[in-house]
Amino acid sequence: MQTTIVTQVEAAKMGLRNFYALCKPRVTALIVFTAIIGMLMASPGMVSWQILLASTVGIAFASGAAAAFNCLIEHKIDAMMARTRARPLATGQVSHMETLLFASVLGGAGLTILYTWVNPLTMWLTLATFVGYAVIYTVFLKPATPMNIVIGGASGAMPPILGWAAVNNAVSPEALVMFLIIFAWTPPHFWALALYRREEYAKVGMPMLPVTHGEQFTLLHILLYTVILVLVSFMPYSLGMSGWLYLASAIVLNVVFMYYVIGLYRHYSDALAKTTFKYSILYLSLIFAALLLDHYLV
Numbered sequence: 586m587q588t589t590i591v592t593q594v595e596a597a598k599m600g601l602r603n604f605y606a607l608c609k610p611r612v613t614a615l616i617v618f619t620a621i622i623g624m625l626m627a628s629p630g631m632v633s634w635q636i637l638l639a640s641t642v643g644i645a646f647a648s649g650a651a652a653a654f655n656c657l658i659e660h661k662i663d664a665m666m667a668r669t670r671a672r673p674l675a676t677g678q679v680s681h682m683e684t685l686l687f688a689s690v691l692g693g694a695g696l697t698i699l700y701t702w703v704n705p706l707t708m709w710l711t712l713a714t715f716v717g718y719a720v721i722y723t724v725f726l727k728p729a730t731p732m733n734i735v736i737g738g739a740s741g742a743m744p745p746i747l748g749w750a751a752v753n754n755a756v757s758p759e760a761l762v763m764f765l766i767i768f769a770w771t772p773p774h775f776w777a778l779a780l781y782r783r784e785e786y787a788k789v790g791m792p793m794l795p796v797t798h799g800e801q802f803t804l805l806h807i808l809l810y811t812v813i814l815v816l817v818s819f820m821p822y823s824l825g826m827s828g829w830l831y832l833a834s835a836i837v838l839n840v841v842f843m844y845y846v847i848g849l850y851r852h853y854s855d856a857l858a859k860t861t862f863k864y865s866i867l868y869l870s871l872i873f874a875a876l877l878l879d880h881y882l883v
């Protein structure tokens with residue numbers, strides 16, 4: 586009897602772990618972080634905790650559901666790539682029906698929370714973001730063009746706009762600047778990974794830039810988008826949205842990013858591409874943290 590209960594508890598824990606993994610938790614965490622900064626930047630003072638809580642939960646649920654839909658649509662290619670083969674759908678630990686139900690309930694709950702406790706504008710923008718990633722990017726762009734992530738990156742860049750809209754019920758130039766930072770950051774972020782994973786993408790027939798146009802062309806594009814990122818990252822300061830603390834942080838973060846990207850362009854290695862990819866995540870986390878610190882301290 587006791588053994589049966591223990592087994593059932595273990596099975597339930599395993600089930601929860603699988604559904605959690607479907608939400609791509611670490612990516613969703615950074616997405617939600619940028620959304621929260623969008624909320625906090627939207628007001629000179631403190632934002633009401635009810636709006637903060639409802640928006641965070643609503644956006645997190647919608648983002649997790651979008652990731653789960655992506656896993657559902659891509660389970661076959663996920664099963665063929667070393668990086669993704671342990672995902673619960675690829676291993677068969679959760680079924681297609683369970684995933685569909687989970688993603689629908691989670692996404693529906695997220696949108697309902699946003700509509701009811703935040704505002705309809707945020708709900709509609711989040712729905713558009715959801716469709717942009719789960720349908721436009723995953724179904725149409727990803728298998729069709731090496732520019733998939735440039736266009737699809739618009740969905741990943743939306744969270745600060747969602748956060749801003751949650752607080753102000755509007756979209757403003759400051760929110761667009763934060764959008765632009767993530768939008769310009771996405772190509773170096775993804776192509777650094779796609780370079781050292783290019784054989785896997787080629788094997789599953791995904792037309793990622795290193796597969797279709799080769800190493801040197803991809804490196805040049807990483808470099809060009811990083812230059813755009815550097816320019817865009819100074820906009821919060823030049824528009825008077827942020828002060829010296831942000832400026833100093835952006836300079837340091839940009840110098841390091843350019844150092845990696847130029848190094849990669851001159852002497853490519855998988856190890857340096859991996860370091861650049863990892864640094865891209867640190868870069869985005871810190872530049873958004875700097876926006877926030879500057880907002881409250883300077």
Ligand code: HEM
Nearest residue numbers: 611612615616619668734737738741742767771775778866
């Ligand atoms: C179309 C846009 C994007 C593409 C194609 C992309 C692609 C990827 C890929 C392929 C990985 C590796 C995941 C893994 O190994 O499981 C990854 C990791 C990651 N991405 Fe992105 N990404 C995009 C946008 C974003 C955005 C907008 C954010 C956050 C604001 C983000 C944050 C992260 C984080 C935190 C990781 C590390 C995950 C981990 O360590 O498990 N990405 N990205």
Ligand SMILES: CC(C)=CCC/C(C)=C/CC/C(C)=C/COP(=O)(O)OP(=O)(O)O
Nearest residue numbers: 612644647648651652655714715718740741
């Ligand atoms: C608020 C809201 C609805 C946000 C949705 C936007 C969203 C979840 C963007 C995530 C971007 C992402 C995980 C890209 C991974 O690329 P990939 O899917 O090509 O990577 P993979 O090869 O690891 O599956």
